[in-house]
Amino acid sequence: MKTKTKEIQKELEAYVDPVKRDFLPYFFKTGKGQYGEGDKFLGVVVPNTRQVAKRHKEEPFEVMADLLQSEWHECRLCALLMLVERYKKSDETGRKAIYDFYLTQTCRVNNWDLVDLSAPYIVGEYLKDKSREDLYRLADSSLLWDQRIAVVATITLIRNNDFIDTLRLSEKLLLHEHDLMRKAVGWMLREMGKRDKDLLLQFLDQYSKKMPRTMLRYSIEKLTEEERKYYMQR
Template sequence: MDPVIAHIRGELEHRADPEIRKTSQRFFKEAITCYGMKTATVIAIARKYWKEVKGRPKDEIYRLCEELYQSGYLEESFIVSAWAHALSGRYEKEDLAVFRRWIDRYITNWASCDGFCNHTMGDFMEQYPEYIDELKHWTQSQNRWMRRAAAVSLIVPAKHGKFLEESLEIADLLLTDDDDMVQKGYGWLLKETSRMHTDAVFSYVMEHRRVMPRTALRYAIELMPKDLKTEAMKKDR
């Protein structure tokens, strides 16, 4: 074990709160393993140790990230998300294979999925938009977290008006997915897309609302004016 990993785990264990560990499980349907601490505390620890590792070669930092992931602890996955995002200025095309493997192998809950994909994958796709077709392939994965990742990787760019066409295409591919975590993921993507493209998302929802799961639909229209929400939610489906 790299000494920095040992120090991180020692600090996580020292600062763990049994009460937070007990209450954290209620936010997840699947069982999670966690130390028990507030996210802000974990991010502070991530930043503290980032100062120690940021000068290392990127491949070495990725190995540290993988070692953190392998523990299965929620908080260690958050540290990976923070470190991977801090490397955004150093991404290369080949890094996509690393990120794909991490999502497929180590991500087992919505918090780890969103924490990694919103920022690291979002930045990667903005830097290398020619790889967005990769996300479309993920929509067909047997792994629910890969399918959710296909949508939530575009959350931040979509919030700023980017990738409208691609976001709608990903929603199309996930439209009738029967997994609620996936439905919430692409519904969230549509919601963020609607910030800058309300008319386009409303038209999409109206076209597909008869087959779109209600969970996804509610997420998609959350930011829309009341009259559009009412129209979208009508029962003539």
């Protein structure tokens, strides 16, 4: 397994961009006390990481688990994209295995892009016709990334005109102290509002006075200028 992991890392290293290698640590806030503290970047852009992932999507879970333990951000992302690519081609049994494995690895899905590029396509897809209990377990976690997985996974449900969990999780996490979560909740409310504006306005009428400013601003981005002013002034 270690040999295969090293082989995949070497394939990623062939795409290293020195400019990106210098820029990404700043973009993903890797400084002391920041949300991505200690994360390290090879300097590989997502499309190239996805190319490698597609080539190796049939590797055993053990290889993906090994990649997820890597100090390199792109190795962890590659493992997650391998899961996403395999999920698309799997039957129900295979999808359950991928979903179950993903939930055992969430502590390594530890930056916002890793969440956003995987949770909707594994967690959200799997739960479309199933109990949403795991979303609330993740939302109750003390781990920021578990909480983000729960919220961002609902974008898949929103795209299927299923809004109840977005609303419930938004209520549950309304006063979250971390800006990344405030943005995530606001983003999901905005996406819901694209499909059901009246439902978004009802939520805002009830909660806009309590919502953190960042969450509110994200949620109202697609409203009219007059509506945005109204809710910001509240």
